[in-house]
Amino acid sequence: MTPLSACNFGPEVTANVSSLTACATALRGQLEADEVRFEADESETNTFYLLFCAALVFLMQAGFALLSAGSVRMRSVKNILLKSVMDACFGGLVWYLIGFGFAYDKSEDGNAFIGGSGHNFALSGADDTTGKKDYGHDAVFFFFQYCFAAAAATITSGAVAERCTLVGYCAYVFAIVGFVYPTVVHWVWDEHGFLSAFNKDAMLTGMVDFAGSGVVHMTGGICAFTGAFIIRPRKGRFGELPEHAFAGQSASLQVLGTFLLWFGWYGFNPGSTLALHNYARDAARAAVTTTLSAATAATTGILLKRFAPGSCGGSPGVWDLGHTCNSLLGGLVSITAGCTTVEIWASVVIGFIGAFFYHGASCLMRRLKIDDPLDAFAVHGACGLWGCLAVGFFCTCDYSYTESGTACGVFYGGDGLLLATQIVGTVFITLWVGALSAILFSGLMAGGLLRISKEVEDAGLDNSKHGGAAYPDIATAIEEATERITPKRITSATDAAGA
Amino acid sequence: MASPPSPSAPPFPPNGVTLANLQNGQALDAFYLLVCGVFVFFMQCGFALLEAGTVRSKNTKNILLKNLLDACIGAIIWWAWGFGVAYGDSGNSDGNTFIGTAPNNGGPFLARRPLIATPRARYVFAATAATIVSGAVAERCALEAYLIYTTVLTGFIYPVVVHWVWCNNGFLSGAFTEDKDKTILGGCIDFAGSGVVHLTGGVAALCGAIAIGPRLGRFDADGKVVPMPGHSAPFQVLGTFILWMGWYGFNPGSTLGITPAGYGTIMARAAMCTTLSAAVGGITVVFFDRIFSQTYDVAMVCNGILAGLVSITAGCACMLPWAAFLTGFIGAFVYYGASKLLLKLQIDDPLDAFAVHGACGFWGVLAVGWFGHYDYLSFGWDGKNGDVAGKAHYGIIYGGGMLFSAQLVALIIEVAWVGGLTALLFFALKKTGLLRVSREIEEVGMDSSKHGGSAYHN
């Protein structure tokens, strides 16, 4: 290659044609080399970007774990923590072995219903041993999607907390991560899926669910609903014991968990562009809409809870922290589907309405006497549904990305086809997940595998199954205090009886 | 006579490389802002835990709620008008030297800028300023008052300071205002906001703490301090670590980009200086405190680390490592002195918010006037190596001089602005009886009276 020094003409330009040509050739060679480098830089930045976002999403596992641990009673803390950790571990293996293969096909002529090309089962088709040009796409994409799958599975564990056996738990993680969830992913996100916006021949326009209000959260939320319904309430939940007996054991952990989830959502939503180059604008917008929807939902939620009458699920006069956290999460779930396809102001509206969806669903669950300790259905199911529908209203024509022609929301002059698609899509998800999880949970329940025995529930899960309390020092202190107080109470009771 | 280019000549401009390069850079910058913004956002979580761990358990839910709402309300205000007040129309230049007037950024229904990450990254800074105050008035401030001061602070007081220091045309902006005659003494250098963010928060915190008065029983009849330890040391430590981590977004991220020439180096230097200052701050405070208290106090290490972090925030991009070391070292004593002074004056600041953010923020801005290195002060100065109108604009120890005066003037103006307005605000709130909860509520704790029960259950 001609060296670039050919272009060193000095201060006085005295170049002739041959020296100019030499210089031009040198530059051209250099620039061509540069272009190769640019491509490499771009691809590797994309890998880095996805890795970073996936790591944030991964930290959501910690968020779920702490939120759950803070929201249950002290007797079940270790149990729920164990389940959260196992989601990340066991779920990871199931996803690696089968789930990822069902979700993403990778072949030219994939099935519209489920992936089956074999490429992604145990990553058997992934090959980065030859050449250096694939930039690790398969591996990092697997990692990103794994974090999503683990999130979908964790949602359910909140709804059946404090009363589900570990066997039942493993069974449903296997079913959700291995089959139920990947099928939905395939429908909506794989380019062969029959609901997929990336598929030209999709049903109607193809569903616009950018980061998974429907795919991830509704799937988890519906599963949570059937699970909570079939497993029945915790002992004494409705009627026998007062409400505060079921208050979460640590508000600090709840808030920490909420913040970690919110933090992770900045990987979840912007990261769903799956690449940085050509998508930086979308990723940046997703970060802003995510922020504003969450903020609005929380602010709305706290006022709603305080000023709504008791008959509508309000607790007048109380600034309720737990409700604020859940509203915030509801806002995050609501914007997940539309985070890149709506305008900034619309995210505020979506979050505002999302708070009502959460509040309403939470009240409804209590009315129906379905015990959902984490409000998993209200947060993920109801707000997930709203998130999908909201896209049908607010999706702008500029930001929409459907392959079968541009489809926009009805507020932007869309013909309603997108809204119809969103409705049909959520119906499909609800039916599929609802039916399968109902079969699964009732089967487990009938087989006596789902719910822990009465004795274990009375003694507390941690004591009977996990070798002692989560806070042994506090447990000892409470025991001692009880021993000291109990005789006194008996004495005073006797006195009272005597008088 | 000009000959036409021969067909074999390389195309000009060559293959759109320049364009690709630019796009590459823009995407990368957006990503960079996203990452740093996320880290800074995480600081909200750090503050929440630090404050929750430092108050008593009967007020835990209250302080957690305030921190959550800071993040939420801050976002909405910043989006609706705060960003417009701070940055004006185009995001950086606006004719006014005092305040941004900004239909485009300010009007929520119009804002559609290509790089939307910028306001987001900055929003978290705004929330930080408000959060600092909530620590100083913890355990006794009414939620209504809190809502009011958060709105005023993030919606007006703070963005105006931002406009002065960080905007083109701001009259204190040494790094951005191109026409130096518009600035006072050439303007001050406050890279990531020791003054803009922390001093603002800290001074407001001090006014709040004075106006609201000490917690019940904080000082006994003789004026001696009654210890009121926080309810959870692990949360304090967790909060500190998260804040420290977030600072790696706060300081390096304040380049607001990574692709311009030399920014990678600035970023790396900022990260390095931040680490050193934080580390030396933590060590110095804990061992110095040991002399008086005879104990190794965890809370002291935490506050020392934060003091070091705040001190280096202004100068992290323009100091040599040893200067960062020294800045953190001195910052530790500034923190310690301010903290003890407040107790002497019977001002009760549960989180030491003034000592950490106010005092060390002040010191941090001054430190640039001492240690600002001439080679590093060229950023934003059009490459003129720190010369303003021919006068040396760098640290005193390198023979500069005017920079120190500029820093000092900027500090005085900031303190006067923030102190004046917040004093007015807090005393107005006090007069109307909105500021403080009633004696009964304070005794029982706010969680059971206002938030439906304790933070912890069995």
Next chain:
Amino acid sequence: MASPPSPSAPPFPPNGVTLANLQNGQALDAFYLLVCGVFVFFMQCGFALLEAGTVRSKNTKNILLKNLLDACIGAIIWWAWGFGVAYGDSGNSDGNTFIGTAPNNGGPFLARRPLIATPRARYVFAATAATIVSGAVAERCALEAYLIYTTVLTGFIYPVVVHWVWCNNGFLSGAFTEDKDKTILGGCIDFAGSGVVHLTGGVAALCGAIAIGPRLGRFDADGKVVPMPGHSAPFQVLGTFILWMGWYGFNPGSTLGITPAGYGTIMARAAMCTTLSAAVGGITVVFFDRIFSQTYDVAMVCNGILAGLVSITAGCACMLPWAAFLTGFIGAFVYYGASKLLLKLQIDDPLDAFAVHGACGFWGVLAVGWFGHYDYLSFGWDGKNGDVAGKAHYGIIYGGGMLFSAQLVALIIEVAWVGGLTALLFFALKKTGLLRVSREIEEVGMDSSKHGGSAYHN
């Protein structure tokens, strides 16, 4: 006929595009290091919480303080001379095969390298090595002794190992030393530090635990183990998750750059292998333990995950997914066996620091000798696909052989070096009575006697 270029022609060379491009790449690498460094830094937070959750509440503040100070002191020492000892003058090459001699990096008043991010990223590794030890001697080690061993470990023992394995010219460095004759058997492959970081920490931890003796009441008169459960399961789990997340900076980030060709692939592979190994480690340990203990133990699953992570650290960049799976699976048993063995020998290691970091670190380095894939071992090998002097330098199952021996030799040398020096150190501390706190203090707990009260208050 040559015409002079017209004045309107584009400048030559055109606008420094090439230069900008290079800067882009450098900036990107710096950014990458920053992000990974921050993740790894966050591991300090993970360790703090894991250890705090695992000790009893009466020693919580003590262990938190130690973790905070690790982060602080580690930074200062690493900056002042540790980095020079490890990497020598120019940051990567130094004539000496044994130790770096480095006025420039080591001299704090001279250090002005363009890309200062590198030492920062590595500092956190150094702090990690020291933190591991604090887990093994938790609840009974005096703060003075702790300060001494942290200084020695991060200032001398650890950086020397780094120099051997990770520097050009290090005599164990299979990946960096260009002149293979300087290395033993071609040098070992330890990508992110199963051996360099974890084995070093783990072996030091073992020496410390042996020297200091078990906690009071840990073993009853018959030598049976008395359970001493940690005081907070949520903190254990949170700590584990944070560590796991940090490992995504630790392992992929050890490429130390992203723009060189093929590094994106390495990074992605490292992330995937890390995930698989951690997951399988956690599951295997909890179900295996269930057979003996009849309980599903949260602490076990946490330690299993960490065991899987440590095991894959050396080989995360050079294994196929199934090999990573197997490495984690075997690592789980290595951890379990080592943990039970220590209890059998009546060595009290509250955090299982040796079992997790020492034993699994050992296994991790060996695993590369088994499973190192020939296609992946070309990084740093000048693209020669793992051939050293014509001999196959990859895993045994692919027909290699010398690599396994090289790994084994490296392990033996590392264990001897670290074990010898730390044994000397800890027994010297013990002899002088500095190592362990008095019986009274241990019974009451260190928080109330040394740190001004319990970690928790109401």
